[in-house]
Structure formats: structure tokens, C-alpha cells
Amino acid sequence: MVKINDNYQKLQGSYLFSTIAKKVNAFSSAHPEKKIIRLGIGDVTRPLTPTIIKTLHASVDEMADEKTFRGYAPDLGYDFLRKAICDNDYRSRGCRIEEDEIFVSDGAKPDSGNIQEIFDADCKIAVCDPVYPVYVDSNVMAGRAGDYDEKTGRYTNVVYMECTAQNGFAPELPKEACDLIYLCFPNNPTGATLKKSELQQWVDYANKNGSVIIFDAAYEAYISDDCPHSIYECEGATQCAIELHSFSKNAGFTGLRLGYAVVPKELKRGGVSLNSLWARRHATKYNGAPYIVQRAGEAVYSEEGKKEIRGLIDYYMENAKYIVSGLEKAGYNVFGGTNSPYIWLATPDKMTSWEFFDHLLEKANVVGTPGVGFGACGEGYFRLTSFGSHENTREAVDRICNL
């Protein structure tokens, strides 16, 4: 008799954003006349830019001609894209990353969920609290998280690094030994960043303890000050860090699906190169991102592409400014929104996150994300995103301010 993977039974409820979608659908069915504004899930709303569209059409045409048709992509990504990534995201910043350390994928979500597979089942993981749920859930599924404790709202075998207003949402180095450390800066959900000197402390900690840092850089394009865009700007990071990137939030590829992981060749544990393990994982279980999407990714790095992507980010950051200043004027305690598309706010009147979610949905018809969905330390907080249109964002903020 087949037995199922019992670790799945330890997962709590359904995935956060599925729960939100269900609640919103129920409200919408009950009140079809209400115009709901969604500032919840981090999905972009601006269309793909002209250079990307042009590139997609051109590469679709290539697929129509036997002379230029492309079948299976190289497992690890087309050379043209790996080179563009390497030149623009690393060499230009003085990071010593080579093309064969770049693994093209269908997004940072799959990468952040799958990366744990190349590590031992007994690895101790450490995550920020609050945290992007995929880091934890993928480790629950793999049996690394222990059991869920209803009282604490936490898994017994995970080290939670608390990120609160007191520490500026920057975690402190863990006191116990941790093997696999997930960091995301600019942070989802809090919008917090780390200075280079702060990030260097994590790299030093990891190198001292033999830990590996999974650094999620999905929001680096939103950095407006001198925070590091890549962990490889820190000394020694190629010996302890894997970096994950996405084309979703900079170029609006949420519906196209493209991302990449960087696994440096000199990152070894037990004498084994993690680069070779991840390459083997890719070759066995993945079959490459679509050619047309990889060409679109390459176009993101063209001169025109860069300008257009800058325009997208500026558009969303104008929203972020409007949300921050509007909510601050209305008396909310607001964080994030300067180096990040996310705004993290303390719920008013001692409401729980889900109470505030329901309150906002029912009274303002605005959808946000309850902070507790990201972890126990997210209780009493709420996440809004700046990925709406100007019009919707302003209307949503005005509605919230008039509650």
C-alpha cells in the first residue's frame, strides 16, 4: 500500500494567497456591485513594455520556420541570456560571477521552493519572521521543519529570526548553529533593507559556521539608495551564498515566468560543489524556460529594455510614495516603500491582521495581505503592494484614509 508524504499533513491551511483569493471571491460573489481594489498579492498590472513585446513577436516568428525553430533549451539556460545576466547584474557591479554559475529557471518561486532539495534532510533552517511562506512550506514538505505548534504558530524545528519594529525589521545573527539561512532583502513582506556592512556580517557568520545563505534578491531593482543589489558584493559570499532572482517584479514577467539562481562553483560543502548538484537537479527534473521567454529576458538588458524597465519601477514607486504618505497622514505607522514595492503597516486599534483584512475588504473593498500570513511576528501588521495602477492605488489609499 502506497503511503503519502505525511509531512504535507503538517502544512497549515492552504497557501496564504489561495486563502485570500477564496475570501475575495466569496465577498465579490456576495457583493457583485462593489469595485474591489487588489493591493494584496504581489502581482504586477502594467503591460509588458514595447521592447519585450517586439522581442516576443520576433522569437515567435523564429519558431515558425524550420531553419530557426528551437526545440529543447539547454538545461541550464541559453548562453545569450546567461551572458546578459552575468554582464549586467554581476560584472557591472564588480561581482566575480561567471556564466556557468547562472541557472535560468521559470522563476524565483520554484527556485526558492526547490533549492532545499540539494541539502540533507536534517539541515537546520533559519528564516526571518515574518517571511515569504514558500521558504518554510517547502521545508515542511521535505520533513525539515518538525511539527507545527498551535500555541506559538511556529514549527518546532525551524529557527525564526524575529524582525520587528524594534530591530528595524533586520534580523539578528542566530545564537544557535543554523545550516540553511533564508534571507530576502529588500524584504518581502516588510520592505526593509540591509546595508552592505550588515549583509557582510551574515556572510562572515555563514563562512564561520559552514552555513549556506539562500539570498532572495527578487526586489533588488527597487533599491534607491546604496544598499547592496547582490550578496556577492560582500567579501567571501561566493563561498557561502546562493542568490535567487526574478524577472517578475522588475520587467513584469509574472505571467511569462522567468528567473535565475546563482550557485558559485567555489561554494562547496563536504567537498562537493553545490553548482554541480544544482546542475544535476536541473538536468533531471527541469527542461528549461521557453526560448521565446529567454529571448524576452535578454531584451530586458538591452538599452531600450533597461529604460522601459526603469519606467515600470518608477511607476510602481510613485504608488509606493502615495501609499506611504497617505497612510502616514491618516495616522498609520508605516514601514517600507522606499527601496521596495511593499508597504508594511501596523494595524490600527489593536486589530489582528485577519481582522484588519476583513475590515479593509468589507469597508473599503481593498485587498491587502494579513501580516500573520507571513509568520507569528507579522501579527498586528499588514502588507500593501504598489503594483496597482495609479488610479486604483490612489482610490484605495483615499478609501482607507476615509474609514
Next chain:
Amino acid sequence: MVKINDNYQKLQGSYLFSTIAKKVNAFSSAHPEKKIIRLGIGDVTRPLTPTIIKTLHASVDEMADEKTFRGYAPDLGYDFLRKAICDNDYRSRGCRIEEDEIFVSDGAKPDSGNIQEIFDADCKIAVCDPVYPVYVDSNVMAGRAGDYDEKTGRYTNVVYMECTAQNGFAPELPKEACDLIYLCFPNNPTGATLKKSELQQWVDYANKNGSVIIFDAAYEAYISDDCPHSIYECEGATQCAIELHSFSKNAGFTGLRLGYAVVPKELKRGGVSLNSLWARRHATKYNGAPYIVQRAGEAVYSEEGKKEIRGLIDYYMENAKYIVSGLEKAGYNVFGGTNSPYIWLATPDKMTSWEFFDHLLEKANVVGTPGVGFGACGEGYFRLTSFGSHENTREAVDRICNL
């Protein structure tokens, strides 16, 4: 100190097709003047058909307009595609499969590699020998396969179901209890098929023993006789089988990436619906296939699309016929090629599969796949595919026949 997943160290060499690619590249570098014909990896060569191209352009244009732009796809696939699949691949065949039992993905390779995750680490797996390597390797990575035995060329904890010329490459029911049974018919690599009555025996075995069958139907479009296209044509299969499909080999989507898995709601083990487990896995670790690719998938089922796809299959099957009849005339012992794009032949002169690979590469400049790459029972066999152009296929066959 992080420990790596030691199971990766049990994997043998690199993935089969990577090894072949390296050998071919080495030969090509040494002999740049030789025209190599590749009938090795199962990659298609015909361009995408006009209806698919038209649909791709139209959906790219939708992504350019904020009114029609699509961000994140629904985790489990767009309703329009799930409905098209359900109507055309199941309802039309009298199979009772519902839309919410269809999980759209980026291909049958990822699905066949990932599906094992929802089962217990101690499940006993059974595979055909020879077999598509992903089934075994993904279980090696998960620690289910035991150790590799150099003498037998097999993993100690896997049940190998031998497929030989003696049993017509149709495996016999295992004598020991097996939990997870991988079947692929029409078969890769042998091209063998099962009659409905034969497949029914497997369904009955699985239902009797509480096993789950992973049925890989990637090649069903090549069936030319009355073999079942889906395992759900068998009585009781919705209680014991997961089916995997691909758009790669029928519609030529190897470079577009699209597939789907069917996990029936009434398929339960330990009281838990596997449908809900796979839904949770998708929601946590996957983020949907690109919108434009899902629209292309829908177009495969349009009237025009169906005609064009039939044309592609007929094109490749003309190659298959040419290969089979040519090699038979030249005295080779040939299997497959009637319900399948694969031709499976016994190597001549007691050559091993890799000896024949080198022989063919060096003397005829033709690339095939050594049978032993698919398992111990593949030793002494060789796989050719019919996915080349007519011209290349004929030239390759003529070269082999003139050796």
C-alpha cells in the same frame, strides 16, 4: 555545517542526454567537416504550426495592453485550457475526468520528476527496464532507490520489470508488493504498446495492492491501432492512477514547455486525496505555465490545430516507417515505430550499446541513444527517433544501411 543531500552522490554519471551531447560535441570539434545527423534525443524538428504561431502572436499582443495583460496564472492552470484538455483528451473517450483533476504544468519531464514528492520516502518503486531515466533518478535523489550496484547496473531498492524481446517489451506484473509503479505506453524507449486488456491487469493489480500507477502518456498521439490512449479507459483507474501528458511530441512544444498531470479526486491513500496533495505542491513550488503558452495549448485542440498536429505526427511517422523498413532490409532486428516515434533495434555483431553508439557516430555520423542508458535490459539495444526531417532521416538510414 550544512550537509548536502548525499543521495545525489548515488546518481550514476551525468544525465544520459548530457553525456551524449558531450560525446557529439567532442566528435564534431574533431571533425568539423562531417555532417552529423541527430536521431538521438527525442527533440522535434518541425516548426510550430500556423495556428499555434497565430495564437502566440495574438496572446503576446494581449500582454502589451493593460486591459488584457495577464500576470500570475492560476496555480493549476487556466480554466480555458483545463476545459479543452478535459473535453478532448478524456470526455471524448468516455473517461470520467473533471477539469479540477487536470494540473497544467511546464511539461511531463518536470511532472514525472516531481510527482514522487507527494509519496512517503519509504515507498517501493517499480520501473520498467529499460526506462526513461527521470523516473529512477528523481527517486534516487529522494533516497528511495537504495544504493547503486555496479555489478548489476541497478539500484538495490528498485523493482525492475524486465522488458525484453521475449515478452514483447511488455512487463509482467511484479511478484513482490510495489507501491509506486511507473508505466509509459507507447513506451519510451522501446516503442511497445499495451492492449487495453493488458493495461487493465495493471489497474486491477494496483487496486488490489493499494499501489499507485504513474502512467506516462506522452506518446499517445502516435497510437495508430486500438491501444488505449489513456489509462482512464480502464475500469477503476481513477482509484489508482495518475496520468502525465506532454504537448512536446504531438504539437512540437519541446521549446515552449507545456504538459499536464491528471490526479483524480477519488484517488486516495490513507484517506487523503492525492489531488489535494498535488494541488498543494503546485501552489507552493510552482507558479503556472506562461499565459501565452497556455493559449497555444488551447489552440492545439481547435479544429485547425488538430489538423495541423495530425500533419506533424504523420510527418514523423513517415520517418518511422522509412527507418523500420530500411533497417529491416539491412538485416537489423527492429521494434517499435508503428505506435510510437521511437525505433528500438538490437545492436549487430554483439556490440554493446555504447560501442554501437560510437560506431554509428564515427562511421555514419549518426547520433542515436545507447539502450543501456535506459537500464541494464537496454544493453545490446539502440534507440533511434523519427523526429528528424525526411531528408536527414533518409540520409541517416541510407548511411547506416551502407555501413
